[in-house]
Amino acid sequence: MTLLAIDDLVVEHRSPGRPIVRAVAGASLAVGPGEVVGLVGESGCGKSTLARAVCGLNPVTEGSITFDGQPVTPLGLRKRKLTGIQMVFQDPYASLNPRRRVGDQIADGLRTSRDTATVPADLLERVGLPRDFAGRHPHEFSGGQRQRIAIARALAARPRLLIGDEPISALDASAQSQVATLMRDLAVDSGAGLLFISHDLSVVRLIADRIAVMYLGKIVEVGNTAEVWANPRHPYTQALLRAIPKPDGMGVLPAELPGDVPDPAHPPRGCRFNPRCPQVMDVCRDKEPDFGPVACWLHEPAT
Numbered sequence: 001m002t003l004l005a006i007d008d009l010v011v012e013h014r015s016p017g018r019p020i021v022r023a024v025a026g027a028s029l030a031v032g033p034g035e036v037v038g039l040v041g042e043s044g045c046g047k048s049t050l051a052r053a054v055c056g057l058n059p060v061t062e063g064s065i066t067f068d069g070q071p072v073t074p075l076g077l078r079k080r081k082l083t084g085i086q087m088v089f090q091d092p093y094a095s096l097n098p099r100r101r102v103g104d105q106i107a108d109g110l111r112t113s114r115d116t117a118t119v120p121a122d123l124l125e126r127v128g129l130p131r132d133f134a135g136r137h138p139h140e141f142s143g144g145q146r147q148r149i150a151i152a153r154a155l156a157a158r159p160r161l162l163i164g165d166e167p168i169s170a171l172d173a174s175a176q177s178q179v180a181t182l183m184r185d186l187a188v189d190s191g192a193g194l195l196f197i198s199h200d201l202s203v204v205r206l207i208a209d210r211i212a213v214m215y216l217g218k219i220v221e222v223g224n225t226a227e228v229w230a231n232p233r234h235p236y237t238q239a240l241l242r243a244i245p246k247p248d249g250m251g252v253l254p255a256e257l258p259g260d261v262p263d264p265a266h267p268p269r270g271c272r273f274n275p276r277c278p279q280v281m282d283v284c285r286d287k288e289p290d291f292g293p294v295a296c297w298l299h300e301p302a303t
């Protein structure tokens with residue numbers, strides 16, 4: 001069963017006097033209940049834009065997003081809270097209100113889910129924090145603790161889909177895998193889906209059932225985590241895996257990718273990855289590979 005279905009999604013950013021930025025340019029992805037999908041890709045590939053569209057925060061230009069069989073459309077804040085989707089953002093310093101007690105912020109989520117049997121301290125306990133933190137303010141805590149509080153607040157609303165938009169990238173290395181694993185465990189235990197966005201592939205490998213690799217607005221490879229890990233097929237996935245920090249902590253392995261992600265307002269003709277691809281062929285400069293699960297002319301499915 002599919003909980004979240006994203007089909008041929010296009011999301012454009014438009015501002016007066018500027019070229020249209022097609023940040024998501026025909027992406028398809030699905031998340032099932034209790035499933036963890038890791039969305040990876042370099043900065044600027046459109047991961048946040050996609051996540052925000054799923055929450056109704058960015059309007060859909062083309063294609064569709066359905067959650068539980070219902071189309072997701074831009075909604076007012078109140079309604080959005082009731083859709084069963086909760087997002088945990090990169091920066092817990094910004095997403096928590098510094099002036100309100102932690103318990104009161106978690107209580108907002110409990111009101112959303114009309115859960116009268118649970119108290120904020122119960123949720124703090126579920127995310128591994130002491131119950132008496134409820135009476136304190138966010139500035140009293142470390143980054144990792146604040147992110148746990150943000151997760152507790154999200155869980156209070158009893159989401160059926162949890163989205164983490166780079167939820168660990170602002171944390172200390174020691175807190176990163178703990179917070180990622182916590183999100184995975186809490187989502188899976190409650191039967192919720194988790195879409196986990198990160199540029200840290202080693203953490204995604206740890207928690208995700210499936211990996212989706214995004215490049216310049218498109219999902220270029222999707223598959224079972226262990227399979228993608230053992231046999232990455234898209235040259236971009238291969239390069240991302242090579243850029244993983246070495247297990248001994250001594251630097252990173254070379255990415256071997258020239259240049260940066262191109263400007264999505266002016267994408268390259270043909271395959272979007274062709275100017276950086278070490279295995280580029282003539283067809284790649286000419287025609288976009290519009291197929292899955294590996295959108296690459298080296299892996300065109302047999303018809």
Ligand SMILES: Nc1ncnc2c1ncn2[C@@H]1O[C@H](COP(=O)(O)OP(=O)(O)OP(=O)(O)O)[C@@H](O)[C@H]1O
Binds near residue numbers: 048050
């Ligand atoms: N509001 C906006 N107006 C115009 N362009 C935008 C807007 N938001 C994002 N973009 C552009 O859309 C593209 C995708 O950005 P997005 O933040 O979705 O990527 P990302 O993969 O999440 O990167 P990051 O990890 O840095 O957040 C980028 O080129 C970005 O500059």
